Amino acid sequence: MASHFQQTDSTRANELLADVLETPFEDDAEDFHFALREGDLELDGDFVLEANEVLIVVGNLTVKGCLSDAFQNEDDASKLYVLGDLRARDLVCGSEVRVTGNLTVENVLYANSFDMDTLGVGGKLSARVFIEEGHQVEFKSLAVDTLITDDESWREVVPEAVVGDFASVLPAHLLGQEGQFILSEALHRDLLAGRPVLR
Structure with missing residues (x-):
């Protein structure tokens, strides 16, 4: 991270994020x-945020591999703010991620924070596969090929969403307790290895 970002502080973060932060x-x-990148940033491989890291990109962020944030618990989570567009091959979102422009995930977007944090997109959220399992998600418009979720209310947005029937679309090694929930670490490992996650 050091070569791409400069250290900053909460005062500068609040100035830059005045229109984004609720608090x-x-x-x-x-x-x-706190770390800041002014200008567009393109990363060739995977990129993992550390716990308690707040990254701010004033520009567009492109991650050609898997972008994943950190979520151990409510007190040890990362935060990512992109004041522009965010593009990634895969995105594992377990904490707060806010994008003022468009979010484009070429392959799989997995979002789960036990409903503690938000994925906020000011523009269009698009992904080939979107797996939502307990995360607050906000967007202006949505374009996904496959939506997999445990929340029936998503059918109001995507009528053909797969709700709760994880075993019908995901392989058994990604599921726990007779297919009742997704094993997030196993899913993350498969994404890092570039393996397909759908059956």
Whole structure:
């Protein structure tokens, strides 16, 4: 990260994110490590955020591999803010990610934070496969080929969504307790290895 971002602080973060944050960062936010990239950034491989890392990109961010944030618990999570467009091959989203432009995921977008955090997209959210399992998701428009979720209300947005029947679309090694939930670490490993996740 050091070669692509410069360290910053909560004051600068609040200035840049005034239109994005619901609640500004406190002045004594020493638990967070703030880093800033001014200008577009393109990364060739996978990119993983660390716990308590707050990354701000003032421009477009492109990750040619799998982009994944950090979520261990409510107190140890990362935050990513892209003031532009975000494009990734795959995205594993377990904490707060906000994109002011469009979010384009070429392959699989997996979002799960136990309903604690938000994936917010100011423009169009598009993905070949979108797996939502307990995450707040906001967008202006949505374009997904396959939506897999545990929330029946998604049918109002995507009538053909696969709701709860994970075993019909995902292989057994990605599922726990008789197909009742998704094993996020196993899914992440498959995405990092470039393996398909649909049956």
